Amino acid sequence: MATTWRTQWTRRRVRPGDGRALKPFRWWQMLVGRALLHLDLTGPDGRPVRWSVDVRHQGDADGRVVAHLYRDGRHDASSRVPALLPAGGGEIEVRTSAAGLRRCHWTAPDGTVRPLTPDPRxxxxxxxxxxxxxxxxxxxxxxxxxxxxxxxxxxxxxxIAGHVSRIPPIAETIGVFVSPVVLPVWLNVTLGLAAALGAAERALRMRHHWLLDAAGT
Structure with missing residues (x-):
C-alpha cells in the first residue's frame, strides 16, 4: 500500500469506536443521504466477520462527512473522509463527492482490491x-x-470562457467571447438539474470522473 505523507495523514485521523450497535437502514434514509455497505471476510480463527461502513452525507454538526466502521454490528472505528479504515488486515478506502460516494473499496494485504456491497435497502x-x-x-x-x-x-x-474573456488583459488581446448558445433561464435550470441528477445516479454506482461529474455538482 502507498505510504505517502497524505496516506499517513489520512491513517492518523482514524479514531477508535465506542462499541455502539449499527442501526438498520430505513427506507426514508435514502432521502437524507445515508449510505451503508458491507464486506464479509474470514477472521484469523476461521469464522466469518462482517465489516460495515456507514456514511451520512449530510455531515455532522460541523458539516464534516464521517465514515463509521462496524465489525459484526459494533462500532469499531471512524474517520473523516477521505478515510482509510483498518479492517481484516487491510484497509477500506472511503471517498465521497458532493453527489455521494466516489469509492468504498477494501484493499487486502496482498494488494487485491474488492468493492464493498451496498446494503440492499x-x-x-x-x-x-x-x-x-x-x-x-x-x-x-x-x-x-x-x-x-x-x-x-x-x-x-x-x-467560463465568457467570464474569462472579459478580464481586461484578455479582452484587449483576443476580444470578448460571446457564447453561440443562448438558452432561456428555464432551460438552463432544467439542464442544471439534469446534470445534478446524472451525477447523483453515477454516485449510486460509485462512478466518478474528476471533470465529467464536476459538471453536475
Missing part, C-alpha cells in the same frame, strides 16, 4: 439490484446520466 443497493435484474434499462439510465453531464459540462465551459 439503501439507494446504492437498489440501484445495484436494478443493474442485476434489468441490465438493459440500467445501461440506458447510465447513458442518459453521461449525456446530461456532457451537456452540463459544455454549458459550464461556455460560461
Amino acid at each position: 439503501s439507494a446504492e443497493g437498489r440501484r445495484a439490484r436494478l443493474e442485476r435484474r434489468r441490465p438493459g434499462l440500467s445501461r440506458a439510465i447510465g447513458a442518459v446520466s453521461v449525456l446530461a453531464l456532457v451537456v452540463g459540462l459544455g454549458l459550464n465551459l461556455l460560461q
Whole structure:
C-alpha cells in the first residue's frame, strides 16, 4: 500500500469506536443521504466477520462527512473522509463527492482490491439490484446520466470562457467571447438539474470522473 505523507495523514485521523450497535437502514434514509455497505471476510480463527461502513452525507454538526466502521454490528472505528479504515488486515478506502460516494473499496494485504456491497435497502443497493435484474434499462439510465453531464459540462465551459474573456488583459488581446448558445433561464435550470441528477445516479454506482461529474455538482 502507498505510504505517502497524505496516506499517513489520512491513517492518523482514524479514531477508535465506542462499541455502539449499527442501526438498520430505513427506507426514508435514502432521502437524507445515508449510505451503508458491507464486506464479509474470514477472521484469523476461521469464522466469518462482517465489516460495515456507514456514511451520512449530510455531515455532522460541523458539516464534516464521517465514515463509521462496524465489525459484526459494533462500532469499531471512524474517520473523516477521505478515510482509510483498518479492517481484516487491510484497509477500506472511503471517498465521497458532493453527489455521494466516489469509492468504498477494501484493499487486502496482498494488494487485491474488492468493492464493498451496498446494503440492499439503501439507494446504492437498489440501484445495484436494478443493474442485476434489468441490465438493459440500467445501461440506458447510465447513458442518459453521461449525456446530461456532457451537456452540463459544455454549458459550464461556455460560461467560463465568457467570464474569462472579459478580464481586461484578455479582452484587449483576443476580444470578448460571446457564447453561440443562448438558452432561456428555464432551460438552463432544467439542464442544471439534469446534470445534478446524472451525477447523483453515477454516485449510486460509485462512478466518478474528476471533470465529467464536476459538471453536475
